[in-house]
Amino acid sequence: MIEFKNIYKKYEGGQDVLKDINLTCEDGEITVLIGPSGCGKTTTMKLINRLINPTQGSILINGNNISTVNPVELRREIGYVIQHIGLFPHMTIARNVGVVPHLLKWDKTQIDSRVNELLELVGLDPKVYRERYPSELSGGQQQRIGVIRALAVEPETILMDEPFSALDPISREQLQEELVRLQKEIQKSIVFVTHDMDEALKIADKIVLMRDGKIVQHGSPEEILRRPANDFVKNFIGKKRLQPAINMPTVADVMMRKPATILPYRGLAVAMNMMEKKQVDSLVVVDDDNHIEGYVSIYGVSREFDNENMQVKDIIQPFTHSAAPDSLLADAIHILDESKSSYIPVVGASGKLVGLLTRGSIVGHMRDMYSQERWAYNA
Amino acid sequence: MEALLSFFDYFSGSWMDLLEMTYEHIIMVLLGVLFALIVGIPLGILCTGNKKFESIILALANMIQVIPSLALLAVLMIIFGLGFNTVVIGLFLYSLLPIIRNTVVGLKEVNKESIEAGTGMGMTRLQLLLKVKFPLSLPFVLAGLRIALVIGIGVATLAPFIGGDGLGREIIAGINVRDTEKIYGGAIFAAILAILVDYLLGIVQERIEAKQ
Numbered sequence: 105m106i107e108f109k110n111i112y113k114k115y116e117g118g119q120d121v122l123k124d125i126n127l128t129c130e131d132g133e134i135t136v137l138i139g140p141s142g143c144g145k146t147t148t149m150k151l152i153n154r155l156i157n158p159t160q161g162s163i164l165i166n167g168n169n170i171s172t173v174n175p176v177e178l179r180r181e182i183g184y185v186i187q188h189i190g191l192f193p194h195m196t197i198a199r200n201v202g203v204v205p206h207l208l209k210w211d212k213t214q215i216d217s218r219v220n221e222l223l224e225l226v227g228l229d230p231k232v233y234r235e236r237y238p239s240e241l242s243g244g245q246q247q248r249i250g251v252i253r254a255l256a257v258e259p260e261t262i263l264m265d266e267p268f269s270a271l272d273p274i275s276r277e278q279l280q281e282e283l284v285r286l287q288k289e290i291q292k293s294i295v296f297v298t299h300d301m302d303e304a305l306k307i308a309d310k311i312v313l314m315r316d317g318k319i320v321q322h323g324s325p326e327e328i329l330r331r332p333a334n335d336f337v338k339n340f341i342g343k344k345r346l347q348p349a350i351n352m353p354t355v356a357d358v359m360m361r362k363p364a365t366i367l368p369y370r371g372l373a374v375a376m377n378m379m380e381k382k383q384v385d386s387l388v389v390v391d392d393d394n395h396i397e398g399y400v401s402i403y404g405v406s407r408e409f410d411n412e413n414m415q416v417k418d419i420i421q422p423f424t425h426s427a428a429p430d431s432l433l434a435d436a437i438h439i440l441d442e443s444k445s446s447y448i449p450v451v452g453a454s455g456k457l458v459g460l461l462t463r464g465s466i467v468g469h470m471r472d473m474y475s476q477e478r479w480a481y482n483a
Numbered sequence: 484m485e486a487l488l489s490f491f492d493y494f495s496g497s498w499m500d501l502l503e504m505t506y507e508h509i510i511m512v513l514l515g516v517l518f519a520l521i522v523g524i525p526l527g528i529l530c531t532g533n534k535k536f537e538s539i540i541l542a543l544a545n546m547i548q549v550i551p552s553l554a555l556l557a558v559l560m561i562i563f564g565l566g567f568n569t570v571v572i573g574l575f576l577y578s579l580l581p582i583i584r585n586t587v588v589g590l591k592e593v594n595k596e597s598i599e600a601g602t603g604m605g606m607t608r609l610q611l612l613l614k615v616k617f618p619l620s621l622p623f624v625l626a627g628l629r630i631a632l633v634i635g636i637g638v639a640t641l642a643p644f645i646g647g648d649g650l651g652r653e654i655i656a657g658i659n660v661r662d663t664e665k666i667y668g669g670a671i672f673a674a675i676l677a678i679l680v681d682y683l684l685g686i687v688q689e690r691i692e693a694k695q
Contacts, residue, residue: 153603155599155602155603176605176606176607177605178605179602179603179604179605180604180605181605184600184603184604186596186599186600186603187596188596189596190596190597190599190600191597191600192597192600192601192614192615192619193594193597193619194618194619194621203601203604204604204605207604207605207606207610253604254604263603
């Protein structure tokens with residue numbers, strides 16, 4: 105875990121580059137620092153391996169203040185992938201990847217096997233590539249080497265400074281995907297700097313949006329897309345990317361608002377009657393305050409129908425699944441599918457029933473959307 | 484035709500002497516340039532750390548370079564006396580500028596990414612110099628060495644004036660006795676030597692550059 109505490113950075117000449125940065129990067133997550141050029145994102149990243157030292161404030165890695173650690177030793181424990189790749193042109197691929205193990209004085213066979221392992225990790229055949237020089241590789245291959253070079257001694261933390269910005273769009277996408285896949289395997293804490301929002305949305309667990317040396321918003325890609333903190337964030341994300349997220353229906357948009365309910369102290373005949381009238385096979389049981397208690401199904405009612413003393417509350421069954429009104433429809437559909445029933449209740453604050461999400465209501469919503477689009481298209 | 488025949492006549496009689504003089508010539512130049520490498524490369528490295536130091540060192544080396552070679556050797560003779568050592572000192576001084584300047588330029592030309600990568604991965608300043616900066620500036624240092632050797636081979640022909648040996652002896656002897664063949668013999672050998680050294684080092688330089 106990397107913690108930034110009240111970080112200020114002033115350059116000589118009095119220019120403030122960072123103003124009161126407070127930030128926590130969680131273990132095993134990709135934290136993407138993003139913002140327009142000059143916002144301080146690269147400076148923030150370089151504070152972590154002490155390529156830049158803060159004017160004020162402290163940075164803790166796993167609770168240890170890094171200002172007390174020798175910068176050379178600190179850097180050997182932190183993987184670093186620089187912009188423009190930065191492989192050493194006079195060293196073979198094997199020697200490039202083995203730089204840090206070499207600095208840490210691993211023995212030769214250990215370095216060799218680690219290099220092979222890493223090359224295989226990114227799909228480059230060690231037999232073919234070990235003895236080549238960087239200039240003999242394509243840009244995408246070079247940056248793969250740049251990435252595995254940073255992984256060589258299995259550092260817990262890896263810093264990446266716009267690593268894919270120099271690549272053509274196709275290799276860039278490939279490497280982004282590979283990074284996400286790799287991260288699933290290695291589970292490192294990665295701090296990734298970029299100015300490309302698409303890249304951030306694709307790889308980030310957390311996005312930190314910066315402007316003029318301050319953090320404007322910090323959250324998951326989902327949060328930032330759904331609830332941009334201000335106009336700056338909205339502009340930075342761009343209308344095109346914002347649109348689908350805002351138009352993405354929530355459960356509240358789609359749910360059936362007046363579900364058939366019944367109070368727990370009603371008799372079974374009443375229940376049967378209501379089901380008949382509303383043409384449903386089950387009723388949601390709610391108390392006088394509209395709090396959800398469970399449901400009764402037509403099978404339960406008919407099984408016990410002859411017992412006149414029985415009330416709804418005696419045959420009530422609990423719901424195993426439910427959805428919140430502001431959760432994404434896409435997620436809710438998943439829950440509905442998992443529940444294996446034809447509907448799930450939509451539960452608002454303090455457990456009150458607000459509606460039902462049924463398969464029928466989803467189909468209805470899709471029909472509306474589709475016909476709207478058709479209209480828009482024809483117009 | 485007659486001139487050519489008499490040159491061959493001369494050559495067949497004295498090629499052994501010429502080879503021996505070439506050998507002496509090479510030794511003088513190599514020693515002078517070797518000392519220049521030993522002193523010049525560290526000076527060049529020191530220069531990149533300090534702007535003021537750089538301007539002083541380069542100014543001094545430039546000053547040495549503009550003194551006419553005959554004058555420099557004569558002054559050295561006054562200080563160190565006649566002999567082989569004085570020639571080597573002269574060649575050393577003449578080789579300093581190309582080597583220092585090319586080391587400085589080479590170190591400055593090392594790409595920023597490699598330096599940033601090295602620093603960011605936890606190299607000490609010395610490791611960065613030895614593992615990254617110096618190897619990457621090697622083509623420039625080699626170019627400096629090449630210039631120094633070619634200049635040195637030329638300057639070394641003046642060695643006999645201050646008690647040295649080498650191909651200059653044949654040239655000066657030729658001048659003294661008005662023997663055209665002798666002059667040609669020494670001059671051609673010195674020229675071939677310079678061209679050969681330049682060519683060979685050019686190949687080495689290309690090989691290193693190709694790798695990078």
